[in-house]
Amino acid sequence: MSALEIRDISKNYGAIETLKGIDIALESGEFLVLLGSSGCGKSTLLNIIAGLAEATSGEVLIGGRSVLGVHPKNRDIAMVFQSYALYPNLTVHRNIGFGLEMRKVPVAERDKAVRDAAKLLQIEPLLDRKPGQLSGGQRQRVAIGRALVRKPQVFLFDEPLSNLDAKLRLEMRTELKRLHQMLQTTVVYVTHDQIEAMTLATRIAVMRDGRIEQLGTPEEIYNYPATLYVAGFVGAPSMNMLQAVVEDGRLAIAGSDVSLPLPAGFRNAAPNGAPVIVGIRPEALRLATGTATEFPLPVEIDVVELTGPELVTTARIGNQRLTACLPPRARVAKGEPCAFTFDEDALRLFDPATGKAFETAR
Amino acid sequence: MSGTWMTTRAWLLMLPLLMVMVAVIGWPLVDTVGLSFTDAKLVGTAGNFVGIDNYTKMLSSSNFSRTLVTTTWFAVASVAIEMVIGVLAALLLNQEFRGRTFLRALMILPWALPTVVNATLWRLIYNPEYGALNGALTQLHLIDAYRSWLGEPGTALAALIIADCWKNFPLVALIALAALQAVPRDITAASLVDGAGPFARFRFVILPYLAGPLMVALVLRTIEAFKVFDIIWVMTRGGPANSTRTLSILVYQEAFSFQRAGSGASLALIVTLLVTVLALAYAALVKKTAGSAT
Structure with a gap:
């Protein structure tokens, strides 16, 4: 059984086709990167998986269960956003534990989960601070912590490193790789940065104009690009x-x-x-x-x-x-x-x- | 260019406005302060100096304390209702549906109407002989006979508060609507994924972004409500039996109806002082809210 299965997903905004029949099946523990330039439909696909947008046709299965019409909170997913999306008036502790608080998890259990996640992400000293008192990198760690404590079936990342400076982005990339290796979670990660895609993914789906141009391991994508677009998009400098x-x-x-x-x-x-x-x-x-x-x-x-x-x-x-x-x-x-x-x-x-x-x- | 010349030039440029302000605000204010220490009538002699007699009489009169209670009740009730209805309207108009733009424009209408028009309109609605309210309530069998809503001390103030709310809630709604547009979509999406219901979402996601702008609306509306005159003057003139008499009406009656310019001036200054204290307290509160909303 696949951890996540996307079956023939299409999405139209009026006459504009944003997604055109996307099919992907993801095994448990896989790290799938949706790679493409702006407007290729990668974030729309992620939002459809999360339940934040509705597909025009097709189906999404999480853990073998169709989530058609299921509210985002009941999809067994957690999401990390580009803008961190932290609640500005809550402390780091409450931000991380917010999903558990909403699910009425007992206080002691919640506190333990928050502290475990904070320890893993090395943000324990920041638990009493508010998001406004944190740096960009610290905020992103909190956002990741908020996703981690939920222990969902699938993690969704929407360009999580795009707002960080180059040095911090590199650090966080390594951190994400370390976390994935340690926790073996199933991840769908959206980015336009091919280096992020190559370093993090177990599989990459290169997207263009609402279609998957090529789906394969980073090695396959790099060495055996299926199309001129993939060949030109992946690699810097581009393929001759x-x-x-x-x-x-x-x-x-x-x-x-x-x-x-x-x-x-x-x-x-x-x-x-x-x-x-x-x-x-x-x-x-x-x-x-x-x-x-x-x-x-x-x-x-x-x-x-x-x-x-x-x-x-x-x-x-x-x-x-x-x-x-x-x-x-x-x-x-x-x-x-x-x-x-x-x-x-x-x-x-x-x-x-x-x-x-x-x-x-x- | 030297700093001194820049400063001089700035003052020169501001001079015409300063002169106008001194003429229309400064001088009348100083004159009112002077007047408040005399027993001057509206017409006739300049009056004799009576020290702080006007103030002590006014502050110890039961008229003043009753009016202060009425004013406070009017301000608190109307502003509270306006805030609640304004925010609810803004939340509604922030949803996506057909005709939203039209409805947003329509909502501004009561606020855009001159107060006198609004007051006259509500007088017609409350009319004891052919008013729409009486008609509706009778047909719904909620009342047996037509009532004089503005003529009974028990209902007049409530009727005025409703009319004032109808006129002023759009301002709160507009400010809240603008603030709602500033709530980042990602945070709303995150709260959905986190499992926050509508109330939790309002409390933890929307309210932090609404608090600052709403505080400004609260300050503006409270000060205005505390000074209210026009809507009451047109609808009830402070009656029946002074049940809708607010401080501004009392000032008017004292100075113009009873022609006691001296004590009217002292009362006007007391109202000014009260409003200033309110404004300063709110300003401090706004500063605090703005500081914490980062």
Whole structure:
């Protein structure tokens, strides 16, 4: 039995289709991240799971039970909001215990649950304070504590780290990972931050225009993007997309004299003469050393940016651009010709007409 | 530009307004203070200096204490009812339904009406011979015969309070409605997930956001209710048997009906002092509420 099952959920606002037939099944203990840009429908889907919005059609099952028409408080869920959504006039202690208080849990039991959660989140000294006296990070811990004490079947997080500064966001991300590893709870987490998605998720659903573009493990999403959109959305810098044509078992890069050998896995997928888009991650590129076994990709360096741990190098190959993440001490300079190389299995091929990846034997 | 010139220029710019204020507020106020220590009549001689006689007489008269009780009762009852109805109306008009904008506009109507129009309208409703209230209550068999609601000491004040509430609850509702729009959606959603019912939601989620603005409404309305004159003057003139006589009516009667300008002035200053104390107490309360609502 799935901890959470979303069956063919659609949501319309008048003539606008916000969600178009979403299907996801989540096992107990999974951490699902709904990833997508603003307006893709991820928060709407989360609100439908929570019962804060109604689906136009479809069904949500929590713990095998349909929650159609069930009030949010009876869905066995807890939710953490982007704005923390703490009650401003209640102390941290009462904020955390509010859900239990509303459920008439005895005071002693409630107090123990609140103190346990506070200990876990290292906010014990703050229990008597009001939200207005806390920093952003502390407020978010309180919001997480409020969800934790309820011990629900499913936790819902709506961009919980978006309001924090970069350093705090990193800390809280690690904290959330630690909590999930420790408690093994089922989580649905909405974010537009792909790093959050990659680091936290056991599975990611990349959403676009109300549909799931790809559902898979972070490794699958990163290494085997199913569409051009996923390939471009996940990863920073984005995956390089080179226009090319399949010619006699090779990939002729458009606007240049360069051609690459067509990896064996794609030989049956892309027919001869077909235009394709060659995808290659900037991290997969390295400087060619000139050994006979590697395939060199001659380029001209355009821009070199040192970010600290790496040298983000933008180069030109014919009239197309290519970005590589090289080691910080790599010897490259603007205007100089050089050659990149890569492992054959790092290449992905996409159909420019449909935007979908050509399947390959993994 | 030097600071001195800036200050001088600021004073110069404010001078015309200051002169107007001194002429229409300052001078009459000083004159009233002077008048309150004399036995001057409204017409005739300037009157003789009588010290604090006017004040002691006024404060020890049973007229004053009875009127103070009536005024307080009117202010407390009408403001309390206005606050409750205003907040309820705001909660209702904050829901999503068809025709909400129209209803919001319609609600402002009583408040937008001039008080005299409102008072005349309610006099018609309360009319002992053809009033709508008598008609409705008779047809519902709640009363046997038409009554003079404004003519009986037992019902006149209550009738006035209802008329005043009808006129002024929209102000409270408007302020509350604006405050309700400031309640973050996330907090309301969190309270739903947490299992808070309508009362808990109002108490823990909505009220903290309403408290500050409502306090302002409370201050404004209490001060106005304490000074009430026009609606009562048009509807009952303080009668019957002085049962609806408020402090402002008493000031008017003393100064203009009985033409005792000196004692009228002393009474007006006592009312001003009472309202000032109220305003200061409320100002402190508003400051405290604003400070705690973070």
